[in-house]
Amino acid sequence: MLPTKIKLLVLTPSLVGGGAEKIVFNILNKLDKSKFAITLLIPLGSESVIIPDVNVIRLKNKRISRSIFEIITLMREGKFDYIFTTHFHYSIVAFLAKTLAFSGAKNFVRESNYRSEIVKSLSGKLFYSFFYNFCCHKLILQSPNMETVYHNYFKVKKNKTLVIPNFLDGDSIIDKSKEKINFSKSKGNIKTVMSFGRLEKAKGFDLLIKDIALNINESSNLVFYIFGDGSEFDNLQNLIINNKLSDKIKLMGFVNNPYPFILQADIIALPSRLEGFPNIVLECLKLNKRVISYDISGVVDIPYIDKVPCQPGLFIERLLEVLNESDKDYSVDLSHFESSIKKYESIFSF
Template sequence: MNVLFVNSIGRNKFGGGEKWMVNAARGLGARNHNVVIASKKNSRTIEYARSKGVSTKVFEIRGDLSPLTTLRIAHYLKQHNIDILICNLNKDVRVAGLAARLAKTPIVLARHGMLLCSRKWKHKVTITNLTDGIITNSRTIRDTYSQYGWFPADFVKVIYNGLDIPEKVEPYNFAARFSRKKIIYSAGRLSGQKGFNYLIEAAAILRKERSDLLFAISGDGKLEDDLTNQIRRLKLEDTVALLGFSDDINPMLKGCDLFVLASLFEGMPNVVMEAMAMGKPVVATDVNGARELMGTNESGTECNTGIIIPPRDPQAIADAIRSIIDSPSALYTLGQAGYERVKNTFTTEAMVSNLERYLLQTLSEKTAPISGLRSY
């Protein structure tokens, strides 16, 4: 197959969706498919893809309508005989998806790592006309889309994220900077979606009770100044540390005691999977995919890899942390269960196999009635 991924996320933005795309491209490439990732010039996505040996192409998609960019992409699709185009954002579907229709590219797919399609008419028109399906990473997203009544039963395909568990990770030495502290760690873009303001409020609640906790946050973004001011206003300079962006958070995960996801919404939160892979227990808000990833009992109320809490609730975050942070045995047991769950269910190999199988099947079904096309 010849596959092109298009992702027009901002140059300085990089998250789970971008990691998934690079891992998927690298995995398909290792199976002798020709795969390219297209993004903005000098973007973190391009840089990360190149660092992983993935071929890249620059396309500047800035809005929903860009005739010249559409024509350039259409030319590229024809020139390189692209079989499958996979788009990340809605504007990618509108610009690149239209290009694929002009170029008669066999398959166009949207990849939704979170709820990107609402009931707005423009989403219905573009998704139903410019794509042949949606790949998502969560049953909850698939079930939400099924309620819209727009799509055939098999239009939305769930393919879980996956990762490679590193054989050896040297733990970050938090003690060198924060001696005699228990480390509660979090990571992500410093944006409203990630709920770091609620995590900082939880830190303030616990700071009134004790001084031996350190909340460390990796990431950068537009809310950095706001969060810094919140830390100062609450006098938490000795309790909350903003560590900045890191393209490899495994050492911090390995060196912390507990990971917290405070997000208001997600798809399948990659960072939770990464924490579990490092053997760390997780406190996570009840957002799309968290329960599927962490695993719950049949009633969906209990989880053996961590604690699931409601979003926008600093008290719930504080209570969850308080309930396990002083029990080494509980932290270890939850962390080991998370590690085993990722190792057995959420590997890159499994993800790439499922993706490859789906792409080949979709391409075969689309091209089978037409004679003279390439065989796969």
């Protein structure tokens, strides 16, 4: 007789795009399917990818909040052991559906952001504190620093939190980095700087552009490529044009596979104002690339990267220093992140 598989229900907006979605994809792809029967719920119209031995159910509505009765029915029929979410509004819907379905499933909520940077009102703090303490089985946080912040800021009980670092699928990154791309790196002593992320205010690409303008003479041998799409595209393009930097900074749009491009970079720039735990940093380190970032909460627990105070002019200044330090490959130990899938398998087996 075959052993009974653990039934895991996952709710996510999609498996394509941002960091949180990529983490979910990597986890689902690597969980041991001989132990887990996985069902993935995604909204109508969202992009998805095929994951072997994962049952993908596309909901009938584009908005998760309007799918609650459909989710209740699926929970009653599925008799799941665990529920896993990584977007807060999905976590709320999952909790309500679980409650109304009289499901005994344990719900695990993964936080991908420092909500203390966003939630400032007393009512907001009380709401999040109540949800984390009383509406989820466990709150998964990505680093010890993030756990400390949630304990202190939202008064989350210590027995409610688990620290599991972002899972890094190193073998997949190396394999995908071998894809051939149409990209010509600058010749001679010109250095290639790359950035990756959504073109939104939080990602700080406007800060990077302004810093380049402040250091235009010092950065004469640098060319910058920014990969990503978002609501700030036109504003960033205008900022580039107004500072006469069109020959130096290129907005490249979104690419499904950033890894072969990363291989072409001399250094990676992360100018974000706000991050949870940027997985792109780990991916770049896996490909032996130096990373420079503003010294923000989200990068405190990431080793091996160069952190710069958030002051005008300092980012490019430090970037140039790092480029001049060494041209050798930058190899670091990321086994702590590559083995974290085992922690997910263990928590879904309580």
